[in-house]
Amino acid sequence: MRKLFLIVIIFGFSASVHAQKYSKEVIDSMYVLVKDVQEKLSRPSEIKIMAVGDIMMGTNFPNDSYLPPAGKGPFDDVNDILTQADILFGNLEGTLTDEGENAKRCSDPSKCYSFRSPESYGRYLEESGFDVMSIANNHIGDFGDIGIKNTSKTLEKHNIAYAGVFAQPATIFEKDGIKYGFCAFAPNKDCVKIHNLTNAKQIVTELKEKADIVIVSFHGGAEGFKHTHVTRKTERFYGEDRGNVYLFAHTMIDAGADIVIGHGPHVSRAFEVYKNKFIAYSLGNFCTYSRFNLDGIKGYAPIAEINIDLEGNFIKGKLHSAKQIDEVYPFMDNKKGALKEIEKLTNEDFPESKLIFEKDGSFTQQKQ
Template identity: 85%
Template structure:
């Protein structure tokens, strides 16, 4: 009898241990399934990318008279729009450094356009929600290697991804369950070259293997109000080869890029949709305090809102019109001049894209 009871006790104990084991395995399995489901739910079906052009929030070179007065943030009057982005991009037109000597040869410093924004201004970019910035442009080297290094450190301090210099041609980062690859190009000496299509294709192809969405930025094209159109050929300005931005954009998309964001001409240019991918050929000036000519169309400051799917295909967009006046940070433009300028240029330069713009700024591709 005692042996029988002992056997029964051992059997019950063994069953209880196995039941606990299977229960734990079941719980672990359910937890794993729940976690995967939550991750899928967290990943957005559509992504709202916002992009703006040149940003130079003020410079202390050659003196502090080119810095804004304390108290007002650079993006205070446009934050209501910018903070709605799932991903926010801008071009940093200059440096963020408290150190470094002017690298340009200027007999009169007051006429030397070198931009040195204080490192403390990095907080404005973070507070507004900039996720990624291009530093590939003709002003990143204004204060030499020290200025480039400090700019990179400042952006890192404020959790902003960046690319476009020799030390960092590209970058990969994650947000809301989406992995982004980003690279940036320019014709200038301190930057990854826009002219080297072979190298640019290699960078984009490698990013595409690792990232869900690949974004390419370029600083290129001739400058000023006479150069609002995309000529579909190499552009030269002051004797410098500024790249063939049309060929560059199409080549990058063919290599795997999902969005192309251009800047450099200091004026707005057309939008295009090529193979279901969005291209902005120039987003002009956006937040450029003093030292910039902001008359007429140079003061238009478009905010491009692009909705894409998880494969990077263009779904729809909205163009928010802001503007600038010298020594006044960007503010929303009730007359929507940036919208009407880009609408006109897009219809003239890329009618094949069949982009339809509405008066509220929304736009979409009319497909046959």
């Protein structure tokens, strides 16, 4: 039907050009119209967005012992899943820089958690198909301004969109004829603030005016085993205000966001569908080589697959369960630990979303 519609337009345009003498301006405008219709008809009817949590592929600070041995790529054991995405998102938990001094005050460098991955590791992200990444988190400033600048340059070199710092609070990128707007927020000093809802709403509103689909990322919420639930209140951790992630996510969707992706607690959290838009409150750790506590549920590395329509509305999803253990890159988990954890938390924290999970990880929203 769509092809027939395009044929009718082109045929009518061609006939009218031969039948009448049009000005160059009219003919040019008709060609633009036909091109616009062609682009719209070539778009997919659904978009498959995949999202993962924290990524830190290895650090050479304080020494090279925290880098993985050569020969194996960070995503080799999960690429069969990742490469199925139309859009692939991750949170870059650290820097990609070959320069910079540690910006944190640490009397003992071995106990100082600053992350500096070599710039050459950027190719792994490109090879796995990452389209967009958040750099809004508490580790983007680990190596000062030069670390932030080099991380940005490295992502640009590998054609990966990014946002979340003052120099780049938001970005717009295009793929397969669809224009995406992306912005990212965190409570940390080098990042666009999750607490400033007025500013966040303005950023999302402006993106919505320019893009077809708006993706919002946040780094927020308290960390660890005791903080798997979404409290719907302001969360604090070691005295720091880590934001009210429930209020933030809902406010962003009210402002025009189509999907909201959270990370920061280092554990998985619930999924929610609000006003037909999908929210992941935390995708936990994903590819964090060494220097991270990966005991128990902290080792779950979920891959969220979300299908949306061209209006950004949730259609269906699938949760692929991957796993990590210390100094081993992510691999698929036959026991489906991430699926079981997120299904449980979703049922407990957001029963009103009525998400139904199947044993293979697929999930849909129960019809009202």
